[in-house]
Amino acid sequence: ATAFLRHATSKILTTRDLFNVHSLGFRGEALASIAAVADVTLTTATDAGIGAKIHVKGGQVESQTTAAHRRGTDVEVSDLFFNTPARLKYMKSQQTELGKIVDIVSRLALANPKIAFTVSHDGNMMVRTAGQGDLRQTLAGIYGLPVARSMVDFQAEDLDFKVSGLTSLPETTRASRNYL
Incomplete structure (x- = not known):
């Protein structure tokens, strides 16, 4: 239950631990x-x-049990703002809010390809990355396999910097500038 306490972490026991958090x-x-x-x-x-x-x-622990689970953490959120109807008023449409969630998780997945991310809504898989550390595989989990396969590797370096990644060809486009 520590994970749900405000300002709590199990990762830091001493001040030296501040320099060893890699999450x-x-x-x-x-x-x-x-x-x-x-x-x-x-x-x-x-x-x-x-x-x-x-x-x-609603901030109250309903149950806490042991469970069979693979290594890692799954967080399932449902009935968002069920107890704060005033907040629901200020939300855009469900589709708009879902789009924002998918965008944030996609960005996190691209920045952290070694971590698996999944977003599903009403049984539909929106994002699913494997967390194997392969950027192209992560792109496939977000944009689909055809887009990931069409991406081109690039790499450049000088004395101080090294940059590498994937870029899309001009014919790979999306309706929004936020994507590819």
Whole structure:
């Protein structure tokens, strides 16, 4: 339940630990904020096998059990803002909000190809990356295999910098400037 406490982390026990955190950041604030206004289930394990599953709704722990789970963490969020109807008023359409979520997760996946990301909505897979560290494979999980296959590798370096990545050809276009 520590993951859902505000400003809490299990990653830092001493001040020296501040220099050894190699993750995406602290969950404490984000998970606590989301769990306060949604129905959240977190399932996690450090090694394949037995892990933990916690269900929090409206900031209250509903259940906490052991669970069979692969290595890693899954966070499922549903009924966002169920207990704060005033917030629902200020949200755009469901499709607009889903688009924003997909955009944020896609950016995180591209910046962190060694981490697997999945976004599904009403049974439809929106984003699914493998987390194998392969940028082209990550692109396939976001934009589809044909787009990923059409990307061109590039690499440049000088004395101080080295840049590498994938770029699209001019004929690979999307309706929005946010994509490719």
